[in-house]
Amino acid sequence: MMQEETMDTPNTPIRFLDLIGLDNEQLKDFTIRLNGNKPAWFDVLDAYYSSHDELMEWVFIKQWPGQQVKGAFKKKKVLQFIQLHQEDPTKWLFIGAFEVLGEYQKEDGTVAYDYREIPQYAPLDARAVVYYKKSQGPTQLMNDMGNDKLRNRFLETMTLDHLSQSPISSLPFPGFENVCLTHRQLVAAVRNDTWKTALGNVQAVYLQTDRRTGWHYVGSAYSHKGAEQGLLSRWSEYAYGDHSGGNKRLKELGAKYIVDNFQYSILEIFDMRALPKDIINREHWWMDTLSSVYHSEDEHPHGYNSVAERNSDNPVE
Numbered sequence: 001m002m003q004e005e006t007m008d009t010p011n012t013p014i015r016f017l018d019l020i021g022l023d024n025e026q027l028k029d030f031t032i033r034l035n036g037n038k039p040a041w042f043d044v045l046d047a048y049y050s051s052h053d054e055l056m057e058w059v060f061i062k063q064w065p066g067q068q069v070k071g072a073f074k075k076k077k078v079l080q081f082i083q084l085h086q087e088d089p090t091k092w093l094f095i096g097a098f099e100v101l102g103e104y105q106k107e108d109g110t111v112a113y114d115y116r117e118i119p120q121y122a123p124l125d126a127r128a129v130v131y132y133k134k135s136q137g138p139t140q141l142m143n144d145m146g147n148d149k150l151r152n153r154f155l156e157t158m159t160l161d162h163l164s165q166s167p168i169s170s171l172p173f174p175g176f177e178n179v180c181l182t183h184r185q186l187v188a189a190v191r192n193d194t195w196k197t198a199l200g201n202v203q204a205v206y207l208q209t210d211r212r213t214g215w216h217y218v219g220s221a222y223s224h225k226g227a228e229q230g231l232l233s234r235w236s237e238y239a240y241g242d243h244s245g246g247n248k249r250l251k252e253l254g255a256k257y258i259v260d261n262f263q264y265s266i267l268e269i270f271d272m273r274a275l276p277k278d279i280i281n282r283e284h285w286w287m288d289t290l291s292s293v294y295h296s297e298d299e300h301p302h303g304y305n306s307v308a309e310r311n312s313d314n315p316v317e
Contacts, residue, residue, distance in 0.1 A: 013159035016094075016130045020121055027151055031075045032143040034092060034134070035059050037083035048082070048095070048126060057112060059095070065109035073100050073113065074144045084129055091161060094128040097121035124163070132158040165193065173198050176266045183259045187239045190232060200232035203270040205283045207290070208238075208250075208304070212261045216292040217250065217304035220283040222276040230272060235264065249294065249304045277313065284310060 017027060048055055059080050063069045077099055081092040101114040132154070134140045145151045173194055181189055189195040208217040221234035229236075237245050243258040244250035250258065267286050270279055287293050292303035293310045
């Protein structure tokens, strides 16, 4: 299995197009499409894990209804990338090389391309992250490699940032204090070796945030909930089933709502020798600090934790 490699050494950077075997002449047959990660109607990286077909349909759109053509391929082959982080316009996730077979129009007027993947590049799908800094000016969604100047720029400056063992590893484990996952990313994380090792070696107080309402749920993962797997054990419960972890209010929201709206982060970590009572005390402190306990008399309640959970020395979570 391909192991993760990083470009933290002083060695000469690896040119990505050289790595995949495209020389100057071969690259002339391609368009490079750089898809941003700030669409109005869905998160691009989130869609990779949950709605892959929908994502691929989006990156092969030529023209949206009532708009000028922005996504026209001038070549019969295309390399597709999506921006890895919304805040960093220089890191791009490679999601495949494709042949363009033709185009069709949908009922709503959207014009899109038919395509098929080129198999020889598939092993790097969502595992190769590249560095490329766009030039000033247009957004550079579509990049015609028939243009000599542009082609040379990509050949020289698009370099490999890292290769990962699996798609979720393309989002390197950022350290416990920086974990922030959508539900779909959480599902991928608890299946990935790197993330499993990290999450399985700590006990923790964690936070669920309803991105639609801003409401919070504070929970904890400690020994009697899976001493061998720590936080991994608890978060795996949220990944599957109805995603509620047994909490009444989360159960009432429904699984689809949670998938679409919840994100998961870590408030505090503890080693596997920490006592449950100490973790529970910190969990209660975080509940109070974030006002995550639902009180029916509050004018504007904004928490999913129950009063019983707050008052118990042995809460469900």
